[in-house]
Structures are given as structure tokens and as C-alpha cells.
Amino acid sequence: MACDCDLLVIGSGPAGLTAAVYARRRGLGVTVLEGGTEGGYLANAPNVENYPGFKAVSGLELAGRMLEQAKAAGAEVARCEVSKIEKAEGGGFAAVGMDGSRFTGKTLLLATGAEHRKLGAKSEAEYAGKGVSYCATCDAPLFAGKPVAVIGGGSAAFATALMLVDLKCRVFLIHRSKDFRAENALVEKAKAKGVELVVDTVVTEIKGDRFVNSVAVTNVLTKQAREIPVNGVFIAVGIKPMSELAAALGVETDAAGFVKVDLKTCATSVPGVFAAGDVTGWFKQIVAATAQGALAATSAADYLKNKPQA
Numbered sequence: 001m002a003c004d005c006d007l008l009v010i011g012s013g014p015a016g017l018t019a020a021v022y023a024r025r026r027g028l029g030v031t032v033l034e035g036g037t038e039g040g041y042l043a044n045a046p047n048v049e050n051y052p053g054f055k056a057v058s059g060l061e062l063a064g065r066m067l068e069q070a071k072a073a074g075a076e077v078a079r080c081e082v083s084k085i086e087k088a089e090g091g092g093f094a095a096v097g098m099d100g101s102r103f104t105g106k107t108l109l110l111a112t113g114a115e116h117r118k119l120g121a122k123s124e125a126e127y128a129g130k131g132v133s134y135c136a137t138c139d140a141p142l143f144a145g146k147p148v149a150v151i152g153g154g155s156a157a158f159a160t161a162l163m164l165v166d167l168k169c170r171v172f173l174i175h176r177s178k179d180f181r182a183e184n185a186l187v188e189k190a191k192a193k194g195v196e197l198v199v200d201t202v203v204t205e206i207k208g209d210r211f212v213n214s215v216a217v218t219n220v221l222t223k224q225a226r227e228i229p230v231n232g233v234f235i236a237v238g239i240k241p242m243s244e245l246a247a248a249l250g251v252e253t254d255a256a257g258f259v260k261v262d263l264k265t266c267a268t269s270v271p272g273v274f275a276a277g278d279v280t281g282w283f284k285q286i287v288a289a290t291a292q293g294a295l296a297a298t299s300a301a302d303y304l305k306n307k308p309q310a
């Protein structure tokens with residue numbers, strides 16, 4: 001049976017939409033399936049200041065522009081929360097939606113992104129974008145010179161703390177135990193640079209008025225509670241790739257669940273399947289997602305051109 005399109009893209013974030021533009025420019029028929037917010041995680045970014053061409057732009061506007069460009073290039077964008085991907089009869093891949101809808105493509109791009117793990121503290125969601133951040137690379141400069149808390153005990157948390165110290169912030173690194181998963185070198189560097197380690201401590205609530213002004217914490221050993229005045233709270237307690245669909249298709253993932261790709265082509269371990277953006281775990285920024293989307297689409301076009309005819 002003939003496939004609906006040449007490239008079937010799962011996810012309409014920066015990776016998926018850039019792939020759609022590049023694939024259309026190579027003459028491929030493209031369908032992009034989106035089960036959540038059109039434009040992806042990007043649509044949640046309050047203020048993007050590191051995407052070339054824009055001094056500052058809201059994530060919603062940037063995502064809207066990417067979507068418009070992909071549609072103008074001729075890509076179909078359909079609402080579909082994909083529950084399963086399987087090999088299609090006669091070649092290619094089929095995506096099956098929660099509602100039973102079915103889309104097929106000769107090649108497949110997984111651009112499903114990743115989710116930042118939430119802390120679970122009271123008012124965390126309320127202050128997201130108003131002092132609470134999950135992305136230091138994106139938001140650290142907004143807090144230069146201010147007191148901030150970094151939550152977590154891994155390398156990402158320490159790298160965040162060091163970035164903030166370099167921006168002249170007073171940094172409290174809050175961790176639920178005194179054992180850190182971070183590399184020792186990072187821990188030592190953080191101590192040497194004056195990061196204040198608040199160990200055996202959990203954050204129970206994020207407080208403020210319009211914006212964050214403190215975190216309420218409790219020492220898990222003494223049960224003593226107190227507040228630490230801060231303007232920013234950087235939560236670095238892990239990232240979960242949206243890679244279940246990939247794994248079920250037999251695509252190789254790493255120990256953390258990120259889809260393994262060849263960095264020059266974005267090809268996965270399954271021929272005809274490509275992956276791009278945060279789901280690959282590479283840099284987790286808009287520029288990186290768009291770059292990988294462009295590469296993946298180009299590789300899909302080359303794959304179809306060079307594939308022996310059945």
C-alpha cells in the first residue's frame with residue numbers, strides 16, 4: 001500500500017518544523033503530527049534571547065512563525081497524539097493515534113522532545129517563568145547579580161550553579177542529601193567559587209508575589225524549616241526524553257532513554273528512521289533542535305533517493 005507521505009514527522013517543535021521546511025525544499029511530501037501544543041516546548045518559553053535574528057522574542061511568537069513557515073512550505077500539520085509506531089505493510093512506517101487515526105510515511109522523524117522533571121514543590125507551576133526555570137542556558141542571564149537557588153545534586157545542577165556564580169549571583173545549591181551524583185571536580189569548583197551548599201534539605205514551597213522572592217525549605221534530618229530569600233529557582237532534577245515510541249519500534253536509546261543518532265546525519269539504528277532535537281539529548285536548545293531537524297530532513301531525502309527500488 002502506498003504511504004501517505006515521504007517524511008512523517010512526530011512532534012511540531014523547532015526540530016520537527018525545521019525538518020518540514022527542509023524536506024519540502026527537497027521536494028518531499030511531509031506530514032507533521034502533533035499531540036500537544038503546536039510549536040512544542042518552545043511555545044512555553046517566556047522570553048528567548050539566544051536565537052539568532054531576534055534580540056528577544058516570546059517562545060509563542062517564535063513557535064508560531066516556525067509553524068507558519070512550515071505550512072507555507074506545503075507541510076501538512078495534523079493533530080494526533082501518537083500512541084504507537086509500527087512498520088507499514090509494503091515498507092515505510094505507520095503512526096497510530098490515540099483516537100485510532102493512522103498516518104503512514106516512507107521515512108520517519110522522531111522529534112518528540114523531552115520533559116524537564118518537576119520538583120513537586122508547592123507553587124512550582126504558578127511561578128514557572130516568573131522566577132522558576134528549568135533551563136539555565138536559557139534563563140541564567142536574566143538573574144545576573146541576584147540571589148538564586150539551584151535544586152539538584154547532579155552535574156547539571158552544579159554546572160547551573162557555576163554559570164550563575166559567574167554571573168555574580170549569590171547561589172544556594174539545595175540538595176536532599178549530602179551525597180552528590182555530580183562529578184567531584186564540579187563540586188570542588190563550586191565550593192571554591194563560593195556556592196553555598198544546603199544539604200539534607202528539601203524545598204517544600206516556592207513563595208513570592210508576582211515573582212519569586214523566597215523558597216521554603218526543611219532539613220530532612222532535623223525537620224527544621226526556614227526560608228531562603230531568592231529571586232530565581234533553577235530546578236535541575238533531570239530530564240525525561242519522550243522516547244517510548246522510539247524504543248517500542250526497536251530504535252536504540254542510551255541509558256537515560258535518549259535516542260542514539262549519528263550526529264552527521266541524525267540517522268537512528270533503524271534504517272529510514274531519523275531523530276532530532278531534545279529527544280536525542282544533544283544540547284537541548286532551539287538552535288540545536290533546528291540544526292538537527294535540517295540535517296535529519298536532508299538525510300531522509302538522501303535515503304529515499306539512494307534506496308534501491310522495491
Ligand SMILES: Cc1cc2nc3c(=O)[nH]c(=O)nc-3n(C[C@H](O)[C@H](O)[C@H](O)COP(=O)(O)OP(=O)(O)OC[C@H]3O[C@@H](n4cnc5c(N)ncnc54)[C@H](O)[C@@H]3O)c2cc1C
Nearest residue numbers: 011013014015035036040041045082113138277278284286
Ligand atoms: C520554559 C522554557 C524556556 C526555554 N527557553 C529557551 C531559550 O531561551 N532558548 C533556547 O534555545 N531554548 C529554550 N528552551 C528549550 C527549547 O524550548 C527546546 O530545546 C526546544 O523546544 C526543543 O525542540 P524539539 O523540537 O526537540 O522538542 P519540543 O519543542 O519539546 O517539541 C516536541 C513536540 O513533540 C510533541 N510530541 C511528543 N510526543 C508526541 C506524541 N506521542 N504524539 C504527537 N506529538 C508528540 C510534543 O507535544 C511537542 O510539541 C526553553 C524551554 C522551556 C520549557
